[in-house]
Amino acid sequence: MKRMLSISIAGALVALLLAGCAGSQSGSAYSTSQTRGEMHIRMGVVESVRTVIIEGSRSGVGAVAGGAIGGIAGSNVGQGRGSTVGSILGAVVGGIAGQAVEERANRKEGLEITIKLDNGQMIAVTQEADEAFRAGERVRVLSGSGATRVSH
Secondary structure (H helix, E strand, O other): OHHHHHHHHHHHHHHHHHHHHOOOOOOOOOOHHHOOOOOEEEEEEEEEEEEEEEOOOOOOHHHHHHHHHHHHHHOOOOOOHHHHHHHHHHHHHHHHHHHHHHHHHOOEEEEEEEEEEOOOOEEEEEEEOOOOOOOOOEEEEEEEOOEEEEEO
16 A cells, blocks of 8 residues: 555656656747847748647656656565566666656647748748747747747
């Protein structure tokens, strides 16, 4: 019973840690370091928009937490050497599963927006799909603090 409680608590901690790992690549979200800084603004027209997937992060938290949970769960198999082997196998399988869960939990839909700037230069910006863009629309391209974003 204690082991099941430990596994449940560890699972809840993993969920909380993974939720905290999700970073935003939204055109509308700014990190603290990006505020109060100057942004360079260029104007242009959207040439094309393509839906993409922004891969989730792989910080290692999911693998470590999954390995711990798998090790605890695997230790319930058999006794003596069987318990040790179960712990090791559980930790390996749990680590692989935890890494996959972390990546999927942080995966987002995105847009690759190709823009022809007023100076004739063509650029493409990829950001979260939190704002709709269509070919022919006039947009602003904001750049600064290591980030570029597209907005209306």
